[in-house]
Amino acid sequence: MNHLPQAWGRPRDDVYGAYDHSHFQTQLPNQHTQSPIVTGTSVVAAKFKDGVVIAADNLASYGSLARFTDVKRLRKFNDEVVVGFGGDVSDMQYLDRLLNSLDIRENYSNNENPLHAKNLHTYLAKVMYKRRSDFDPLWNHLLVTGLDGEKKPFLASVDLLGTTFSSPTLATGFGAHLAQPILRRTIPDEDAVANVSQEEAVKLVQECMKVLFYRDARSMDKYSIAVITTSGVELKQDEKLENQSWAFAERIRGYGTQVN
């Protein structure tokens, strides 16, 4: 035993080497999320003439491992807002609880004007920007969908840096590369929205989910889809991709029967 009390009860440096005090975190800065752990992939959404469609698959990956296969990544906030989450699942759960407490506080008084999608987007943007400014980001990319203050379709995104933008169609993650071009083919601009029916929009988004399942290795064929209109939110969380056709693979080297 050593006569210095500082050394008591600690691993002996001569045996174990100096103790890594960053584990002890006395004066060091807090360790924040530096990378996501369990993640969800793309979220896709599109406006149509009287509402918005949003979809995300039900997979949460742990790196390349398909870890959880029934994860619901669309959250209904109230009768006119749905938020879709891509990125870290634990941060999504934190945001879910945050929205829960916000909703509870909103309903203390019998509110005539409930928070609409635009309000919620502004709120979430400020939360995300604050956390990135504290170097403690919430590792998510969110799509906020629903109706704005004038009951018009609303669709906008926020990412882990607090960057916000709005567009008639949006897709996060891999979907920004694969789904967005497909969506833009039908809905190139805000004017085109008025010509798209709910059925068309749903089919379009389902088509995107299929393409994403074909080509995004971190995706799956079970997904959630929500339609938000003035008559409320229709959220289905146990959908499966139908009419898959791998015929296109025939022509691709390495996929089909072609060997060389």
Place this chain on the structure above:
Amino acid sequence: MTSIGTGYDLSNSVFSPDGRNFQVEYAVKAVENGGTAIGIRCKDGVVLALEKLVTSKLQKPDANKRISTVDRNIGIVSSGLLPDGRHFVSRARDEAASWRSLYKAPIPTSALANRMGSYAQAYTLYSSVRPFGVTAIIGGWDSEAELPVDGQVGSGPKVGAGGKKEDGKHGGPFLYMIEPSGLYWGYYGAATGKGRQVAKSELEKLNLSEGGLSLEEGVKEAARIIHVAHDDNKDKEFELEMTWISSLDGPTKGRHEEVPKELREEAERLAKKSLEPEDDDEEEEKMQE
């Protein structure tokens, strides 16, 4: 024994020689002047009702709500000093929120009643504070469904151990009343305020412990009891304020909400009708003639 002049009523935390805390008893007096508040625990929900005395014609009708929501599934109505009631509700909301942040689930009504009872009791112990001048009725519906943890994203394993006991009773309606002393009990029907004696005897007639009364009937009974308990001679004007909490498959889907205007007006119409027996007698007399 009277308290006047003995000095034992000047401070909290001082007992009189015969074991009474006069400050608490004075607080009860404050409650006895408030408008009647009642709660009814029905088989499929809870009703809270309040005789809101209108102190000025300059106040907007149907505004200035007095029955408050705590979390989503619990309501509190109180009688006595209004600001004390507001502070009480504010504390209840904080308790509910802190329960959620700890357990990621809504606070059970019993747990909230327990915490609020302790809170009220603490205000009888110290000379630096006075007891709450309110008696509060807490009504809630604890979900009968398997509730997901807040933020839960999956449905969990489909096989294996865990989960609730199959045939046990889960959730349901709950009603508690907390007095200025911090004393609280669970009730089938609770009443406080000016008309509590009349209201209590009316509540007893409903045989609530048999569990036969439905929520809709409860709403009508609550409206009637508030009208019966109201003393027309002393207080002229009042508004009936009513909230309810039903089961998940009921009208409020397990949430504490205001009773819809149409239903409340219908209940009030029936209440007023039942208070005018002369009409019925006249009709009967005519029939006999």
Place this chain on the structure above:
Amino acid sequence: MAAIFSGAPPQGGPGYSFNQTPRTAPSGLRQHHGFYPYTDNGGSTLGISGADFTILAGDTRSTSGYNINTRYAPKLFKIGGEGPDNKNARIVLSVVGFAADGDALKERLDTIVKMYKYQHGKEMSVAACAQRLSHILYNKRFFPYYVHAILGGLDEEGRGALYSYDPVGSYEREQCRAAGAAASLIMPFLDNQVNFKNQYEPGSGTGHDLQAKVAAPLPRDTVEELVRDAFTSAVERHIEVGDGLQMMIITRDGIQETLTPLKQD
């Protein structure tokens, strides 16, 4: 407490069996910082001031790498007006760079200018607003707003006023300024066309006899034409610029806003 568990043994103190033991923890993977709080959302802005007007312009494309986030994300903001649409505003701020910082900066400046009006009962002058903006940026110089800001309005004599900034608050009043992704393409064009750099009086001779053409405030339609030309050219040569051209023209009659299409490729 912290002193006791501060890590290394007391200075010069022995106590340990061997002197060769490592005194510092090995630096491993845990040390590095994986989060970078900035991104570049592309796009370009420009401003030109005239004798009695100022024009600010910016494209409406927002990008992340090779992706187009949206084809309509305005970079021009009215400052200190009334209501959600900033009615009757007389100052315009343009921001280009990291859009989230740009929005945060816009919101801060806007509330400050509004508060100034509520507290003093008069509009803030462009010069005062310009200096205030500089202070906002400078105050955050150790974690800057990653934006190039341009502020435009009319000065107290009614002349066009244009101020340009770097991300940490250094600023200057200028005739014209281009900022953002295509700044290096547009600025030389503006130097030549607005300030007449490398332009000489015809027939003034050769060599040292050449007389530089003197810059004077340009008329409004000429300036509008210059802005359009600058952007259509930038769109051709820069992938982060395109989709739409938003212009705000500040005159004594207020702010006139236009939106014209640019190529979407």
